[in-house]
Each structure stands twice: as C-alpha cells, then as structure tokens.
Amino acid sequence: MDFYYGMAQLIGVHTLLGLSAYVVLLTGQVSMAQAGFFAIGAYLAGMLTVLAGWHIVPAMLLAAVASAFVATVVGFPALRVKGLMLVVATLAFGEAVRIFWFNFDYQIAKGNIQVGPLGGEGFKQIRYFPENGWSTADVALFIWAWVIAAMVALWWLDRSRVGSVLRAVGEDELAAQSVGINLTAVKVSAMTIGGFIAGLGGAIYAHYTTHIEHLNFGVILATFAIAYPILGGLSSVIGVLIAVIFIQGFLVEVLRFMGDWRNLLFGALIVLAMNVRPDGLFDARAMRTLRRLFGARDA
Amino acid sequence: MKRLLTIAAALGVAMSVGTAADAADRTVKIAGFGAMSGVVRSFGINTQAVMQAAAKAINEAGGVKLADGSMAPMEVTFDDDRCNAEEGISVVRRLASGDAVVGVGPTCSNVAEPLFGILQAKAGDEGDSGLQFPIFTDTAIKGGLAKISEWAFRNVPNESQMYKSLFEWLASQHPDAKSVYGGVEEDFAHSRFTWYKVMKTRSADVGYEVKGESKWLLNDTNFTTQVREMKRAGADIIAISAHPFTTCGVLKEMARQRVKYKVLVGLTSSSSLETLNGCAKQAEGIIIPTSFAPVNPEAVAAADAAAALGGSADLHSAAAWEIMMILKDVIEAAGIQATADSVQADRMAIRDGLANLKTTKGLLGEIQRTDEGEAVKPYVYVHADDGSWAVLHDPNA
Numbered sequence: 001m002d003f004y005y006g007m008a009q010l011i012g013v014h015t016l017l018g019l020s021a022y023v024v025l026l027t028g029q030v031s032m033a034q035a036g037f038f039a040i041g042a043y044l045a046g047m048l049t050v051l052a053g054w055h056i057v058p059a060m061l062l063a064a065v066a067s068a069f070v071a072t073v074v075g076f077p078a079l080r081v082k083g084l085m086l087v088v089a090t091l092a093f094g095e096a097v098r099i100f101w102f103n104f105d106y107q108i109a110k111g112n113i114q115v116g117p118l119g120g121e122g123f124k125q126i127r128y129f130p131e132n133g134w135s136t137a138d139v140a141l142f143i144w145a146w147v148i149a150a151m152v153a154l155w156w157l158d159r160s161r162v163g164s165v166l167r168a169v170g171e172d173e174l175a176a177q178s179v180g181i182n183l184t185a186v187k188v189s190a191m192t193i194g195g196f197i198a199g200l201g202g203a204i205y206a207h208y209t210t211h212i213e214h215l216n217f218g219v220i221l222a223t224f225a226i227a228y229p230i231l232g233g234l235s236s237v238i239g240v241l242i243a244v245i246f247i248q249g250f251l252v253e254v255l256r257f258m259g260d261w262r263n264l265l266f267g268a269l270i271v272l273a274m275n276v277r278p279d280g281l282f283d284a285r286a287m288r289t290l291r292r293l294f295g296a297r298d299a
Numbered sequence: 300m301k302r303l304l305t306i307a308a309a310l311g312v313a314m315s316v317g318t319a320a321d322a323a324d325r326t327v328k329i330a331g332f333g334a335m336s337g338v339v340r341s342f343g344i345n346t347q348a349v350m351q352a353a354a355k356a357i358n359e360a361g362g363v364k365l366a367d368g369s370m371a372p373m374e375v376t377f378d379d380d381r382c383n384a385e386e387g388i389s390v391v392r393r394l395a396s397g398d399a400v401v402g403v404g405p406t407c408s409n410v411a412e413p414l415f416g417i418l419q420a421k422a423g424d425e426g427d428s429g430l431q432f433p434i435f436t437d438t439a440i441k442g443g444l445a446k447i448s449e450w451a452f453r454n455v456p457n458e459s460q461m462y463k464s465l466f467e468w469l470a471s472q473h474p475d476a477k478s479v480y481g482g483v484e485e486d487f488a489h490s491r492f493t494w495y496k497v498m499k500t501r502s503a504d505v506g507y508e509v510k511g512e513s514k515w516l517l518n519d520t521n522f523t524t525q526v527r528e529m530k531r532a533g534a535d536i537i538a539i540s541a542h543p544f545t546t547c548g549v550l551k552e553m554a555r556q557r558v559k560y561k562v563l564v565g566l567t568s569s570s571s572l573e574t575l576n577g578c579a580k581q582a583e584g585i586i587i588p589t590s591f592a593p594v595n596p597e598a599v600a601a602a603d604a605a606a607a608l609g610g611s612a613d614l615h616s617a618a619a620w621e622i623m624m625i626l627k628d629v630i631e632a633a634g635i636q637a638t639a640d641s642v643q644a645d646r647m648a649i650r651d652g653l654a655n656l657k658t659t660k661g662l663l664g665e666i667q668r669t670d671e672g673e674a675v676k677p678y679v680y681v682h683a684d685d686g687s688w689a690v691l692h693d694p695n696a
Contacts, residue, residue: 002396003389003395120485120486122488130420208388209417210413214486256378257379259336259379
C-alpha cells in the first residue's frame with residue numbers, strides 16, 4: 001500500500017506544478033519559468049525546516065510567498081514580450097535560478113553530517129516527514145490537502161469574474177484591452193499566482209525526495225510543467241490532474257518494464273493523445289459530459 | 300481403528316507433501332534496480348547480467364540455506380529507475396511493498412542520495428517513519444553516502460584511498476611530472492565529487508601543482524574550448540573525472556588538438572568496456588585505479604558468467620557479484636524464513652547481518668567493512684593497452 005501512497009504523493013506534487021503553469025496559460029502566456037519558481041520553493045522550504053528547524057507548514061507558506069514575489073518581479077519585464085520571445089525569456093530565468101542554486105553553498109553541522117545546500121552536490125537530509133514520524137499515508141493526505149485547496153481555489157477563480165478576465169486576455173488581448181482590461185496587471189497576477197503554487201509544489205517536492213540538486217529543476221521539468229495543462233486541456237483544473245496521472249502514473253510507472261522503449265513510446269503516446277484530443281484529454285466536451293453525469297445543466 | 304490409521308497416514312503424507320511443496324515454493328527474492336535506459340544504461344544492464352549470473356551460480360550450487368535447514372533458490376528481479384531520483388524512490392517504495400528481502404542498487408549517486416534519505420536513519424528508531432528496507436549498493440560511488448541511513452550499505456571502492464595511493468605511485472614512477480590539470484564532468488554528482496574532493500586534493504597532497512580544471516556537462520558533445528584550456532595549461536598529468544561517454548569525447552578532442560602530457564589518469568567508472576568501445580585508440584595508456592580486474596580464477600569465472608548473460612564485469616557490476624555472494628552468506632548466517640509472513644523480519648535480520656560484518660570475501664581479496672556501511676576494497680591500477688584493460692600495478696602485491 002505504501003507504494004500507492006508514494007505514487008499519490010508524486011502525482012500530487014506534479015499536479016501542483018501543472019496547476020502553476022495552468023493559471024499562466026489561461027492568459028495565453030507560455031511560461032517556462034515554473035521550474036525556477038518550483039526550485040525556489042524547494043530550496044527555501046528545505047532550508048527553513050532543516051537549517052532553521054521550522055514546522056513544515058509555515059516553511060511552505062513562506063517559500064511559496066517568496067516564489068510568488070520573484071514571479072511578480074520577473075513577470076513585469078518578462079510579460080512585456082510575447083510568444084516565442086516569452087518562452088525564451090522565461091526559460092532563461094529558469095536556467096538562471098538553476099545556476100544560482102548550482103553555485104549556492106550554505107551548510108551547518110547536524111550530528112555527524114553537514115547539511116544545507118552545497119552547490120552542484122545538492123541539498124541532502126531534508127527529512128522533516130520521517131524525522132517527525134509521518135507515515136506515507138499521512139504525507140499523501142497532507143499533500144493532497146494542498147492539491148485540493150489549490151484546485152478548488154483555481155476552480156473558484158475560473159468561475160469568478162477574475163477567471164473570465166484571465167480567459168478574455170488569453171483569447172484575444174486586443175479585445176480585452178479594448179474593454180478596459182489592464183493586460184499587464186492580469187498577466188502579472190497570473191504569474192504571481194502560478195509562482196505561489198509552484199513554490200508550494202517545490203516545497204513539498206524537496207521534502208518528498210529528501211535530497212534536491214540543481215539538475216532536478218532543468219528544462220525537462222519546465223517542459224513537464226507546461227505539458228500537463230496543454231495535454232490535459234484548459235477547460236478545467238481536472239485536465240491537469242488527468243494529464244499528470246497519464247504521464248506519471250501510466251507512461252512512467254506502468255510502462256517501466258519497457259526500458260529504453262518506454263522513452264520512445266513516451267513521446268509517441270503524447271503526440272497521439274494530442275492528435276486524438278487536440279483540446280486536451282479533458283476538453284470542454286468531456287467537461288459537459290461530467291457536468292451532465294452529476295446532474296448539472298449546461299450553461 | 301484401521302480407518303483412523305489410514306486417515307492419519309494420509310494426513311501425514313499430505314502434510315509432508317505440503318511442507319516439501321512450501322520449501323520448494325520459497326524463494327529468496329533479491330530486487331535489483333538501476334539505470335536501464337538513458338545515457339548511463341550500460342551500468343544497469345551490466346549489473347542485471349552480473350546479478351543473474353551470480354544467482355545462477357548460487358542456485359546451481361544448491362541455493363540458499365534457510366532457517367529450517369531447507370534450501371531455497373535466489374530469484375533476481377531488476378527495475379529501471381532511469382537514473383532519476385523520483386523514479387528511484389517510486390521503484391524502492393514498490394519493492395518495499397512487495398516480498399523482496401533486500402534491494403541492490405542504484406546506479407547513480409543522485410538517486411542513491413535521496414533514496415537513502417527516505418530510509419529510516421537509525422534502525423529501530425520508532426520516532427523515524429522512514430522505510431525499513433535494506434539496500435546494498437553496487438555502483439553509486441560518490442563518497443560517504445551510506446552513513447545517511449543504517450539501512451543503507453555499499454560495496455563500492457574507496458576512491459579517496461585509491462587515488463591517494465595512485466598519485467603517490469605516480470610520483471615515484473614519474474619523478475619528472477610536477478603538475479596536474481583536471482577535466483571534470485561538472486553536473487554529475489560522482490565525477491564532480493571525485494575531482495574536487497578526491498583527485499584535486501590527493502594530487503596536491505602528494506606535492507603536484509594543480510593548474511586548474513576544465514568543466515563540461517554529461518550531455519555535452521563538443522569539447523573544443525575545454526581542451527584548448529587544457530592544452531594551454533601544459534600540465535604533466537591530465538586527470539579526467541568523467542564517465543565513458545564524455546571521457547571519449549574529450550580524449551578524441553585532445554588527440555585532434557595534439558595535447559601533450561606525460562601521464563593520463565581516468566575516473567574509476569571509465570575502466571569499462573564502454574570506454575574501449577568508444578575510443579580505445581585515444582584512451583591508450585590511460586591509468587585508472589579499479590577494484591575489479593580478471594586477475595584470478597574466481598574473477599575470470601565471474602566475468603565469463605556475466606559475459607554469457609550479455610553483460611560485462613567491471614568495477615561496478617563486479618561489485619554486484621560480490622554483493623550476491625555476501626548476501627548468500629548473510630542470509631544463511633541470519634537464518635531467514637523467506638515466507639510471506641516473515642518478509643519484514645527477514646529484512647531486519649539481513650540488515651543486522653550486514654551491519655555486523657567486519658570483512659567479506661571479494662573477487663580481488665578480502666574487503667573491509669566500516670561501521671558506516673561502507674567497504675574498503677582491494678584494488679589494482681589498470682591501463683588501456685592495445686584495446687583492452689591490463690593490470691599495470693598491484694599495490695597489494
């Protein structure tokens with residue numbers, strides 16, 4: 001059973017990462033910076049629990065706030081550019097964050113082990129959960145409480161006027177601007193929310209793996225972050241969850257026995273899924289079906 | 300009465316058949332895991348072949364003796380973790396949820412480090428909810444990892460000692476060599492650690508002038524700038540701390556730029572078939588300390604058995620052979636049950652057995668075990684000689 005709880009933890013962490021990109025994508029912006037925000041959350045939360053001895057919850061919240069702050073600061077200049085230029089700008093930011101942690105050393109002695117970030121060798125012994133006797137099930141429940149909170153918050157946001165504004169900007173910037181929407185404010189707000197959620201995800205990730213290093217936060221993670229909402233579809237936050245389960249649960253875990261063929265099949269299945277369901281695995285039609293199943297009327 | 304005796308006899312026969320069947324059904328499950336895909340997949344492929352070859356040898360000799368005196372075969376499974384920390388954790392959680400009594404792996408230090416972190420730090424500490432699953436590592440070689448958890452053990456060579464000894468020997472053999480220049484695969488935990496914490500410091504300890512280092516990444520394919528820096532430094536000894544793939548790229552570029560040196564030193568992990576397959580001509584003469592070479596009948600037999608199953612025995616995979624033999628001895632001494640109900644007790648018995656080891660048998664001689672779960676293994680220096688690895692010097696001889 002521990003294995004399934006472990007899988008639930010992993011899927012939860014990646015769902016938060018995907019949700020952080022989802023909210024930015026709603027405004028039509030493709031951000032490759034989510035891995036950078038994720039890294040900031042991971043390192044800061046790890047430092048707060050390991051070096052400062054904080055409880056995990058305030059450590060996570062402070063790390064998420066710091067990530068959100070960085071996202072805001074990065075958002076202003078980065079969101080002045082569009083399309084491919086934005087991809088390049090946010091990718092460059094993500095790499096800058098990774099390189100920062102690659103060169104960042106701050107260690108203290110804990111028993112017979114030196115702990116804290118040590119540049120390229122990473123940051124080990126982030127053992128808050130086992131050291132405090134949390135079972136695998138406890139950790140899974142804890143993670144999913146955050147995931148559900150983030151999903152509910154985004155779902156509510158999506159159904160509110162704010163959500164309409166985000167989608168309006170994503171659909172047609174010119175039209176949105178012509179009705180008085182402040183594009184910069186909307187985009188930066190989305191980036192800030194995304195940074196907060198990515199920071200939360202990173203904070204949990206560090207404590208899930210117990211060891212982090214700069215290589216964990218490279219271009220591949222940034223690509224996964226953006227792939228989840230694109231593959232899942234932007235109709236609902238549920239799409240992100242379905243995409244994470246499809247990639248982490250099915251492609252990575254179920255196909256593990258295939259060795260190198262798994263890597264080939266991995267790409268092929270994603271291409272196939274995007275061709276068969278171009279609007280995402282969980283598109284508007286699937287959303288309507290789900291609503292009907294639960295007895296809700298179509299809008 | 301006759302009927303009663305007949306029933307009793309029938310029950311007795313049924314029970315004895317059942318017991319025999321139970322013994323026959325019992326297997327000692329050893330779960331290997333490592334990189335079977337990606338850039339470093341050859342390490343996992345070799346380890347899998349060597350583990351299966353060792354299990355075959357053990358089973359052909361009768362198997363493993365259990366607590367009740369019956370013999371059970373060893374069964375080896377192997378999972379791919381793609382040299383990825385998240386996947387390594389998932390694999391080990393799945394193994395720990397199953398009936399494997401011990402895990403053997405992983406390939407990569409960046410997987411071993413988080414993996415050991417999710418294990419219980421101190422065995423028997425009820426306040427620590429970490430996994431209670433013994434892991435015996437054959438390949439992940441970055442220094443000092445086993446002390447993270449008392450459930451983690453390693454049978455990897457002590458590089459610090461090996462390179463100290465190598466540089467001392469080089470100083471005696473090449474008194475004209477005065478300086479060292481490094482080449483380091485900067486983003487790989489093992490190669491980075493070995494250059495900065497081992498090669499660089501150990502060569503300086505011997506009195507060599509360290510003229511600096513060139514840096515590259517595991518996935519790099521162009522080394523022009525790095526080799527130009529290397530050539531400009533003009534050091535007598537070039538020490539390359541990188542895995543076979545980039546080692547070969549750098550050696551080819553060094554040949555192209557006609558870099559001159561007196562001695563070429565390589566990383567332990569590069570004393571493998573991959574290096575010779577990739578760049579035998581350019582690697583000619585490179586000196587590497589290794590804890591495995593087919594220099595005695597037992598080592599030759601292990602290498603042949605691995606080759607028969609499509610693998611290659613090198614310093615990493617040969618460690619897996621030693622691990623299987625050590626596990627057989629530990630399991631027999633600990634007296635495990637190998638039943639569905641005894642899995643956790645068996646794991647604890649194996650952990651305790653491994654923790655109490657002071658010495659074990661190795662393919663090159665006796666291996667010392669430290670209190671921190673590490674090994675101090677005998678080693679030799681090999682060099683690439685006409686397309687194969689040949690023993691250059693045996694410090695223990």
